[in-house]
Amino acid sequence: MFRNKRRYESVSWNITIGSDCPGCDRHTVTASKVLVPEDFNECTKENDIAIFELREKLSGTWAQPICLPERNEPISYNLHVAARNSGSVLVIFACSGYGGGPLFQLNxxxxxxxxxxASELCVDGKNKEQSFAPYYDIEDDMTDVFTDLRKHLNWICYKIGLCYRQNIFTTTRTFLEMASTIPYDPTERSAPSNGEVQEIVQPNDENLKRASAGGPGGLSCNEMFLVTLAVITVVFGTLDLIFDYKHVALAKTIFSMALAVLTIVAVITKSSILMLVVLIFLTILVVLVTAALVVSVILFFTEGKQLQTGQIVEIIITALSYLCIVFACISACILRGQY
Structure with a gap:
């Protein structure tokens, strides 16, 4: 894909969409930034990958998004390489000159x-010296070398400003769904094109934060759990204030509702500071509830009283509430790291 890692001015990068599509309208855009891994090795072609940020958004008329793989994505024996071949864009081997082309499969x-x-391309009938690419004694001395995207997910997601968490993602994400504006990195400068024409999918311009994932409404599982728990807390707190008002428990109810509202705001704004405050209060709450449960258990065994049905139900509800608080604390900790 890249034959050198020299950095130039980004204005020289021009990407033509539909350059090899028969009957398609070509569309040329300029890249505003190009990011290449610091550990790219021109000799071994290790880390032969780059991210382009375009100056304008692309519509589905010129290009279509493609999904990123999961970290443990199995590789099929039925792979496709995008290249020109008598009007077809699906061929079983790559052609010389298509470095940077995608290798893809159906999930x-x-x-x-x-x-x-595509990093190194060997052509049938040519040896290593003729094709300028390595070959191994496999099927007509033709072996194409590709950069494994699964090994570069961390780097990709860091550069586009979004964390890719396999445990959170419920579906495979596409660049159009998950990409955001590439953050400025002083160690990476823009570079121009060396003449190669690449077909790139432009990420959208929504300012997504790092915790966006595949849940409903763009929320991750941790965010959905916290928001759901917060809404339930607000609803029950409001009902207590209206129908079961107790002056003694007023401070506890107001604190719970305030923490719930703060949690919802932290998730909506994806604020790292607000989520840190939520995490601190939840941690304190976990410690206090743990201490209260330990004291209750000790008193129960020391007094030797028989459990009544109402007490059993109360213990079950308390235990479930405790587990919810613990999981909420864990979710807040995870989201704090993502934000």
Whole structure:
């Protein structure tokens, strides 16, 4: 894909969409920034990958998004390489000059997933010196080398400003769904094109934060859990204030409702500071509830009283509430790290 890692002015990067698509309208855009890994090795072609940020948004007329692989994405024996071949864009081997082209496959959801980027291409009938690419004694001395996207997910997600967490994502994400404006990194400067024409999918311009994932409304599982728990707390707190008002428990109810509202605001704004405050209060709450439970258990065994049905129900509700608080604390800790 990249034959050198020299950095130039980004204005020289021009990307043509539909350059090899028969009957398609070509569309050329300029890249505002290009990011290449610091550990890219020109000789071994290790970490042969780059991220382009375009100056304008692309519509589905010129390009279509493709899914990123999961970290443990299995590689199929039925792989496709995008290249020109008598009007078809699906061929079983790459052609010379298509460095940077995607290697993709169909997943279980019948969606195309890109698993590789063409790095070294060998051509049938040519040896290593003629094709300028390595070959191994496999099927007509033709072996194409691709950069494994699965190994670069951390780098990709860091550069586009979004964390990719396999345990949170419920579906494979596409660049159009998960990409955001690439954050400024003083160690990475923009670079121009060396003449190669690449087909790039432009990320959208929504300012997504690092915790966006595949849940409903763009919320991750941890965010959905916290918001749901907060809404339930506000509802029950309001009902207590209206129908079961107790002056003694007023401070406790107001504190719970305030913490719930703060949690919702922290998730909506994806604020790291607010989530840190929520995490601190939840941690304190976990410690206090743990101490109260320990004291209750000690008193129960020391007094030797028989448990009544109402007491059993109360213990079960308290235990469930305690577990919810603990899981809320864990979720807040995870989201704090993501924000």
């Amino acid at each position: 279980d959801n019948n969606k195309f997933v890109q698993v590789g980027i």
